[in-house]
Amino acid sequence: MFMYHEYTYHDTMYERNGEEIFVIDSHVHLWDASKENVKHEGGEQFIQCFYDYHTGFTPEDRQWSMDEYRQYDPDRMAEDLFGNAAVDMGIFQPTYLNEFYHEGFNTVDDNARLADRYPERFVLNGRFDPREGEAGKRELRRQKEEHDIQGVKLYTAEWLGDSKGWRLDSEEAFEFLELCAELGVENIHPHKGPTIRPLNRDAFDVADVDDAASSFPELNFVVEHVGLPRLDDFCWIAAQEPNVYGGLAVAAPLAVHRPRKFGEIMGELLFWLGEDRLLFGSDYALWNPDWLIETVMDAELTDEQRDEYGVELTTDVWRKIMGENAAELYDIDIEAKKRAFASDDVAERFGLRDHYAGADAAAD
Amino acid sequence: MSTHTDRLGTSERAVRRRLDRVTDPELDESIVALDYVDEIAVEGRQVRVAFTLPTAWCSPAFAWMMATDAREAVEALPGVDRARIRLREHLHEMEINEGVNEGLAFAEAFPDADGGVAEVRATLDAKARLARQYDAVEALLEAGLDPRQIATLEFTDLWIDDPAVAFVRERSVGVSVAADPVESYLEKARETGLVADDHPELFRTPEGDPIPVDRFELIQHRCRLATVNMGGQGSVCDALNEARRAENRPPLSPEEHIP
Numbered sequence: 001m002f003m004y005h006e007y008t009y010h011d012t013m014y015e016r017n018g019e020e021i022f023v024i025d026s027h028v029h030l031w032d033a034s035k036e037n038v039k040h041e042g043g044e045q046f047i048q049c050f051y052d053y054h055t056g057f058t059p060e061d062r063q064w065s066m067d068e069y070r071q072y073d074p075d076r077m078a079e080d081l082f083g084n085a086a087v088d089m090g091i092f093q094p095t096y097l098n099e100f101y102h103e104g105f106n107t108v109d110d111n112a113r114l115a116d117r118y119p120e121r122f123v124l125n126g127r128f129d130p131r132e133g134e135a136g137k138r139e140l141r142r143q144k145e146e147h148d149i150q151g152v153k154l155y156t157a158e159w160l161g162d163s164k165g166w167r168l169d170s171e172e173a174f175e176f177l178e179l180c181a182e183l184g185v186e187n188i189h190p191h192k193g194p195t196i197r198p199l200n201r202d203a204f205d206v207a208d209v210d211d212a213a214s215s216f217p218e219l220n221f222v223v224e225h226v227g228l229p230r231l232d233d234f235c236w237i238a239a240q241e242p243n244v245y246g247g248l249a250v251a252a253p254l255a256v257h258r259p260r261k262f263g264e265i266m267g268e269l270l271f272w273l274g275e276d277r278l279l280f281g282s283d284y285a286l287w288n289p290d291w292l293i294e295t296v297m298d299a300e301l302t303d304e305q306r307d308e309y310g311v312e313l314t315t316d317v318w319r320k321i322m323g324e325n326a327a328e329l330y331d332i333d334i335e336a337k338k339r340a341f342a343s344d345d346v347a348e349r350f351g352l353r354d355h356y357a358g359a360d361a362a363a364d
Numbered sequence: 365m366s367t368h369t370d371r372l373g374t375s376e377r378a379v380r381r382r383l384d385r386v387t388d389p390e391l392d393e394s395i396v397a398l399d400y401v402d403e404i405a406v407e408g409r410q411v412r413v414a415f416t417l418p419t420a421w422c423s424p425a426f427a428w429m430m431a432t433d434a435r436e437a438v439e440a441l442p443g444v445d446r447a448r449i450r451l452r453e454h455l456h457e458m459e460i461n462e463g464v465n466e467g468l469a470f471a472e473a474f475p476d477a478d479g480g481v482a483e484v485r486a487t488l489d490a491k492a493r494l495a496r497q498y499d500a501v502e503a504l505l506e507a508g509l510d511p512r513q514i515a516t517l518e519f520t521d522l523w524i525d526d527p528a529v530a531f532v533r534e535r536s537v538g539v540s541v542a543a544d545p546v547e548s549y550l551e552k553a554r555e556t557g558l559v560a561d562d563h564p565e566l567f568r569t570p571e572g573d574p575i576p577v578d579r580f581e582l583i584q585h586r587c588r589l590a591t592v593n594m595g596g597q598g599s600v601c602d603a604l605n606e607a608r609r610a611e612n613r614p615p616l617s618p619e620e621h622i623p
Contacts, residue, residue, distance in 0.1 A: 045421075052607040228600065229600065261595060261596055264595065265592065
């Protein structure tokens with residue numbers, strides 16, 4: 001198991017200076033980019049591009065082969081998430097890409113295959129596309145009824161017919177956001193991140209979040225990938241809109257080979273948004289959470305960065321980013337979860353009873 | 365009048381120095397320093413330049429800007445009649461190489477694109493200006509100027525030499541300051557139209573207005589953010605570049621594999 005200087009991982013939870021950290025991985029997928037499922041060249045390019053991100057930021061001995069990467073089953077995913085107690089819970093974020101894949105890349109129904117097996121361990125988010133009109137609204141209602149979704153992942157760069165993307169501040173998108181508010185789907189996760197081939201870079205422009213967030217104060221907007229390569233635009237918007245959050249997927253793996261850059265980015269995020277509005281996400285299977293969480297929590301700011309930003313990556317900060325902030329958005333009672341997890345199916349299957357042994361004491 | 369060098373053309377070194385002024389617009393860093401330039405060939409008054417970007421799907425607009433800037437920079441050399449630019453291993457290398465070398469507009473080379481490159485360039489230039497402003501202001505703080513002095517400093521208060529001199533207190537006192545960050549800022553301030561506009565002030569808010577002294581710190585923080593963003597994106601590009609060039613990495617798709 002992993003041993004880092006400040007952290008001890010053995011049979012209990014992640015600990016930092018003797019304190020437990022409950023991990024909710026706020027960004028995970030169960031995808032299928034098998035050759036049989038690819039229907040358009042864009043689908044092949046998309047998974048190849050993902051694989052570049054995977055190998056570019058994964059320690060060599062933890063890299064997957066391309067074949068493994070195309071498609072993995074719910075068993076492997078459960079093993080990767082819980083087998084070594086990497087995370088305590090996961091939030092599924094679907095990505096449809098129906099123009100690229102026959103059955104979609106990573107749909108809410110795909111994700112339900114694992115989430116339904118361990119419902120207490122997962123939050124299952126849905127998705128909408130405002131270009132789908134009334135049919136799209138019916139589908140959103142179906143997702144709410146069938147899967148009780150509490151959030152949606154939005155992919156503004158998705159292709160549909162001749163369209164190469166849509167905007168979150170469009171009239172059509174606002175109709176869907178209204179429907180979300182009405183259905184109690186409160187957490188909106190727009191992907192605003194690095195260009196992924198063959199999608200249009202400008203369709204990930206973060207500017208449209210501003211208007212949507214100020215028009216829907218009752219919803220929370222978790223900007224996935226903190227807007228990279230537009231971190232500056234994202235931070236400036238978030239500094240003014242209290243219901244805008246940052247999802248750390250893709251930013252986190254910079255800690256692997258570029259810890260100094262990672263420190264700077266964390267410094268900026270803590271400076272502009274503060275410690276209550278950042279959520280860790282591994283982006284699994286882009287990256288495996290076990291080594292990533294260890295690496296991220298092991299990262300330290302340089303003295304210069306501490307002075308510059310006036311912030312610290314303390315245990316309290318990490319506890320919030322790794323789990324408490326997501327728990328707040330998704331009404332998760334962490335202490336109750338710990339008690340339940342000590343004897344649930346996941347604990348049985350992966351021998352995690354001792355991992356939650358401290359739960360009763362912590363509840364007192 | 366034609367000089368000796370003119371007749372003979374130019375040298376690889378001179379071309380490289382010119383190319384050093386061409387930046388990756390997203391990172392505001394020289395394409396030479398970023399190691400994008402693969403080949404420079406000088407034959408009399410003709411020059412050929414080949415370059416490769418970190419990923420095959422780098423924004424076509426960015427690739428276009430670098431290719432046209434490279435062509436213009438090299439053709440501005442007195443000993444050069446013609447520069448041919450070749451972008452390698454890019455999804456749109458055909459359109460870009462043809463368009464740039466034949467002097468087409470971006471919209472002619474990419475009829476499907478939503479707009480020209482001018483708007484994209486302006487957005488990125490504005491960010492680059494902020495990042496350079498951060499360094500120049502830090503240098504002035506380092507030199508001992510206070511926020512009020514920096515916020516009210518005018519273009520005409522600067523004397524560019526090595527080191528540069530900033531005149532303060534009604535121009536009665538000159539303070540030496542590192543020349544590089546100040547010159548580099550001036551270059552982008554000029555490109556973004558700040559030197560010729562209605563305001564005499566040297567430094568500006570992201571919107572281009574003079575900086576109110578009570579917002580000095582906030583503006584400097586926003587400039588720092590622009591710097592960090594560019595550096596962060598540079599790291600992502602780097603990692604993708606390494607991944608793409610790793611051994612045993614299959615080509616992304618057959619048509620992209622250019623010998």
